[in-house]
Amino acid sequence: MxxxxxxxxxxxxxxxxxxxxxxxxxxxxxxxxxxxxxxxxxxxxxxxxxxxKIAQQGSNVFTVQKYDGFLVLTDFDAFLKALKNPDITLEDLELLRKEIPLAEFVDASINRRDRLTAATRLVENVGIRGRTEEYPAIGDFPLAYGRHLSRIDVLQRRNNCVIGWEIAETLFPYTTALGKTVKIGAKHFNVVGVCEKKGNILGNNQNLFAFIPVTTFLKQYGSRQSLEIQIRTEDMESFAEAMQQTRTALRVDRGLKPSLDDNFHIDTSEQLVSIxxxxxxxxxxxxxxxxxxxxxxxxxxxxxxxxxxxxxxxxxxxxxxxxxxxxxxxxxxxxxxxxxxxxxxxxxxxxxxxxxxxxxxxxxxxxxxxxxxxxxxxxxxxxxxxxxxxxxxxxxxxxxxxxxxxxx
Structure with missing residues (x-):
């Protein structure tokens, strides 16, 4: 030693x-x-x-998208070609709700980031999520108080929102956020609900978001944007058949001949994980x-x-x-x-x-x-x-x- x-x-x-x-x-x-x-x-x-994130979504949920986002890393030429695919629209949402009997819930989503303000208080870089009334069934968003977005909110393009816990605490530290008015971007919204506080995932804050009706989102940020449609089946037994029904309905609606490739993309949780x-x-x-x-x-x-x-x-x-x-x-x-x-x-x-x-x-x-x-x-x-x-x-x-x- x-x-x-x-x-x-x-x-x-x-x-x-x-x-x-x-x-x-x-x-x-x-x-x-x-x-x-x-x-x-x-x-x-x-x-x-x-x-x-994929586990939170559930294994019996699949997503319809304009194109496969991973193509930009795996096949750039195919990605450039897929950019020309038609947008996924609200009309596609209503079509799938009618044509997919095995679907338990069908939701549409579109996201961007913006600021939220109330009086002199400000929260930057908030995830603004345009959704339908069925989003609570697709993801995990329990309420602390208030209510979720309703069918009427979506149909009438109401300026109502459901906000994350941290936004409520930051903008309204001394009172309840329910019924208060916040400014999302340039528009005023009424707070109808506040989600329960979630822990961070690997340092990523899970409480900085605001749900607004997807129709209101398109009105505020522009209608020429592609949506994503999430479809949840009751069980895994009907999962594959529901996917096939979705693919068939979209191909028929878009007039695609059997020899033509799909001009949309369907993702499952397992596919996303493996990719x-x-x-x-x-x-x-x-x-x-x-x-x-x-x-x-x-x-x-x-x-x-x-x-x-x-x-x-x-x-x-x-x-x-x-x-x-x-x-x-x-x-x-x-x-x-x-x-x-x-x-x-x-x-x-x-x-x-x-x-x-x-x-x-x-x-x-x-x-x-x-x-x-x-x-x-x-x-x-x-x-x-x-x-x-x-x-x-x-x-x-x-x-x-x-x-x-x-x-x-």
Whole structure:
């Protein structure tokens, strides 16, 4: 144990004596590990976020869209072609409500972000969600008080809204929000309900939203926008048949011949999960490949720095060997120096990586996720780089002839 601590002291003394060299070596490791942690945290956060959102929707729900949004990542030419598909409209909503007997609930949705104000109080970046009266059956939106949107609200394009808990607390901290007037964008709305408070999902606030009738949304923000239609079946037994009924009804209504492809897209929860997993694996693999190159470059720099250190400390090595130091002692000291450099770089890189991930999550909708796996992996990688690229300089130092070394 005394031998270890003595070598540890000698290693720190050697590193402190060459501050600039030590700093540059640590910096290489910091950049590599920081990149790994930031990438893994954001990708894992997005993965958990997507799966949680899909799970909330339910496995017996499918969505009709203008096009498959994932095409922009998987097949860009097909994505450009799909942009020309007809919009999903309120007429499509009414058609499917009539033509799909197996559908228990049929809802339409369209989203954007805007600000909410009440008197002098303001909430920025609120998710404005245009929905029909059937949205409570499709998602999980229990009320704290008040009521949900009604059929009359939708048919008459009323300026009524149901807001999230945090909006109610921010705009009306000393009184109930029910019956109060808020301004969404440029229009005034009456608050008819407030949803229960929800916990954050991976740092993403679940209480910053406002439901308004989909018809009111289109009146306020423009009618030439495509909707999404969510259809929920009573059970999984009728799920596949309801999807086929939906596809048939839309193809017939749009006059598509059997030889023509669908000019719309139907998504299920399972499809979304599998597509996202494939995309996230691809993104993760590509980014890790780039980071791995950085690690190799950093490792080569570490090896060169250690070789320079061996050359500069030839006389020191000769003195140590002449007074009885064995080859193993010399190898251990130089390996210990490499491990200290990469260990410090790994620890700083982990902290900076999570800091960058949290900043990205704060400035964008991308959540991040902290788990033990990337931390342990990053530490193993950093120490592994230290050992792998520190062995050769350490072996070279241990093979020096003490007589030759003392002459230099």
């Amino acid at each position: 005394q031998f270890f601590f003595e070598n540890l002291r000698l290693a720190f003394d050697a590193l402190v004596a060459n501050k600039l060299r030590s700093f540059l070596t640590i910096l290489c490791v910091v950049i590599s590990i920081m990149s790994i942690i930031a990438v893994v945290s954001i990708v894992q956060g997005m993965d958990q976020f997507v799966k949680t 996202w997993e494939a995309i996230s694996v691809g993104i993760f693999g590509t980014l890790i490949g780039v980071v791995s190159i950085t690690l190799v470059v950093g490792g080569i720099i570490i090896m060169n720095v250690m070789l320079v250190a061996v050359t500069e400390r030839t006389r020191e090595i000769g003195i140590r060997k002449s007074v009885g130091a064995r080859r193993g002692h010399i190898v251990f000291q130089f390996l210990l120096e490499a491990l200290i450099l990469t260990g410090i770089g790994g620890a700083v890189g982990i902290l900076l990586g999570f800091t960058i991930a949290s900043i990205v999550a704060a400035l964008t909708p991308l959540p991040y996720y902290i788990s033990a796996v990337p931390i342990v992996t990053a530490l193993i990688i950093s120490f592994g780089v230290g050992v792998f690229f520190g062995v050769y300089p350490a072996q070279k130092a241990s093979r020096l002839d003490p007589v030759v070394a003392l002459r230099q």
